[in-house]
Amino acid sequence: MSLASLAPLVDAAAVGDPQEGVPLALYLAVSGGLFLLGLLGVLTRRNPLLLFLAVELLLNSANLALVGFSRYWNVTDGHVFALVVMVVAAAEVVIGLGLVVAVFRQRLALDVDQMSSMKG
Amino acid sequence: MGERIVFTIAAASALSFGTLVVTLKEPFRATVALIGTLLSVAVLFLLLAAPFVAAIQVIVYAGAIVVLFLFVIAYLGERPIVEIGDRLGRYQAFAWLAVIGLAIQGFVVLATTQLPGVRDDPKQVGDIGSPEAIGRSFIDDYIVAFEATSLALLVAAVGAVMLAKRAVKSEGGR
Numbered sequence: 035m036s037l038a039s040l041a042p043l044v045d046a047a048a049v050g051d052p053q054e055g056v057p058l059a060l061y062l063a064v065s066g067g068l069f070l071l072g073l074l075g076v077l078t079r080r081n082p083l084l085l086f087l088a089v090e091l092l093l094n095s096a097n098l099a100l101v102g103f104s105r106y107w108n109v110t111d112g113h114v115f116a117l118v119v120m121v122v123a124a125a126e127v128v129i130g131l132g133l134v135v136a137v138f139r140q141r142l143a144l145d146v147d148q149m150s151s152m153k154g
Numbered sequence: 155m156g157e158r159i160v161f162t163i164a165a166a167s168a169l170s171f172g173t174l175v176v177t178l179k180e181p182f183r184a185t186v187a188l189i190g191t192l193l194s195v196a197v198l199f200l201l202l203a204a205p206f207v208a209a210i211q212v213i214v215y216a217g218a219i220v221v222l223f224l225f226v227i228a229y230l231g232e233r234p235i236v237e238i239g240d241r242l243g244r245y246q247a248f249a250w251l252a253v254i255g256l257a258i259q260g261f262v263v264l265a266t267t268q269l270p271g272v273r274d275d276p277k278q279v280g281d282i283g284s285p286e287a288i289g290r291s292f293i294d295d296y297i298v299a300f301e302a303t304s305l306a307l308l309v310a311a312v313g314a315v316m317l318a319k320r321a322v323k324s325e326g327g328r
Contacts, residue, residue, distance in 0.1 A: 055275040056161045056201065059264055062272075064165045064198065066260040068172050068191070070253055075176035077249030083181045083227060087188050090219070091172055094195050097207075105202045106272070110282045110291040114299070116207050117288070120214055121303040125310035127219050131226045132317035138230055 061102035068095035080145050082137075086130050093123045161201055168194035185223045192216045204283040 068091055075088025097116040104112025137149065171190030178184040192215045199208035271277070281287050292300045 054155065055157055057271075057273045057276065058269075059267075059272050060161065060165070061198065061202065062264060064168060066257075066264070067169050068195075070257050070260075071169070071172040071176050073256065074249065074253045077252060078246055079176070081181065083223070083230075084176075084184055087175050087181075087184050087223070090188060090215075091175060091191065094192065094215075097211075098195055098198060101199055101202045101204045101207055104204070104282060105276060105279055108277065108279045108282060110287045111295070113204055113207050113283060113288050114291050114296050116204075117210060118296075118299055118303050120210060121307060124214060124219055125306050127222055128310045128314045129317070131222060132314040135226060135229065136317050136320065 058102055058106045062099060065095045065098040065102065068092075068098065080147055082130070082134050082146050085146060086127060086134075089126070090123065093119055157201060160197065164194045164197040164201070167191075168198065181227045182224070185220060185227060188223075189216050189220050192220070202283075203279050206283055206285045206288055 072088045072091030072095060075091065076085060079085045079088055097119055100112040100116045100119070102112075104110065104116075168191050171187045171194060174187035175184050175191060178187060192211060196208045196211040196216070199205075199211060
């Protein structure tokens with residue numbers, strides 16, 4: 035197999051195709067794209083609020099892949115784990131935003147580079 | 155055909171709103187862009203025969219979590235943010251390096267995968283996305299994970315209360 039094997043996929047996505055549904059590979063491509071965007075945000079953002087937004091993108095891309103594979107294998111497990119991931123995301127946001135508010139009340143700058151007092 | 159059109163629109167809007175999330179400078183606008191991404195992904199969930207997950211995505215994510223973000227942004231509000239130097243700015247090239255490297259890896263994996271039927275029309279699925287099926291799966295197979303998530307939520311709630319209490323004390327409050 036080579037990179038050229040993606041070509042039929044791209045052709046199939048063109049308008050006027052006899053195929054009806056959407057193959058798993060396209061969902062995985064979207065999921066990967068969202069993950070890359072989130073990773074870029076996490077690595078380059080310095081405002082903790084914007085950093086959490088990028089983490090939400092990462093978690094959402096994982097959810098999309100989970101649900102996509104769940105459809106592919108015709109099982110419910112992926113949906114279950116997607117819901118668990120959402121619960122973890124909610125918990126993470128609650129604690130993270132609590133930390134942001136606590137840091138802000140200490141009159142510190144909202145910058146993750148500044149919060150370095152626990153650095154070894 | 156219709157499914158393909160809806161998928162194309164939803165995927166394009168998810169990715170473009172995601173780009174806005176990581177490029178907009180203002181937290182408020184980035185959060186509103188995140189709502190667009192979340193709703194687009196919810197549409198993709200609907201296409202993937204996952205109506206319950208899509209509903210929870212809209213209610214919990216686009217509802218509760220985004221509102222929490224907006225509330226905190228409004229609370230921090232207009233207070234001036236101290237401008238400091240960009241100490242780690244010179245390392246940003248490594249971030250781009252990591253992202254591009256991962257993109258190439260993902261592309262190669264997706265292009266060369268031997269998974270049967272990954273590029274074909276999806277097969278018909280049974281009842282996998284209804285609340286009943288998900289509830290049965292939770293109770294029958296994943297009861298430990300289910301209880302663990304409830305514990306995680308409890309710990310998060312208690313932790314948030316503790317953080318808020320300490321913050322109030324440090325301000326000379328009650």
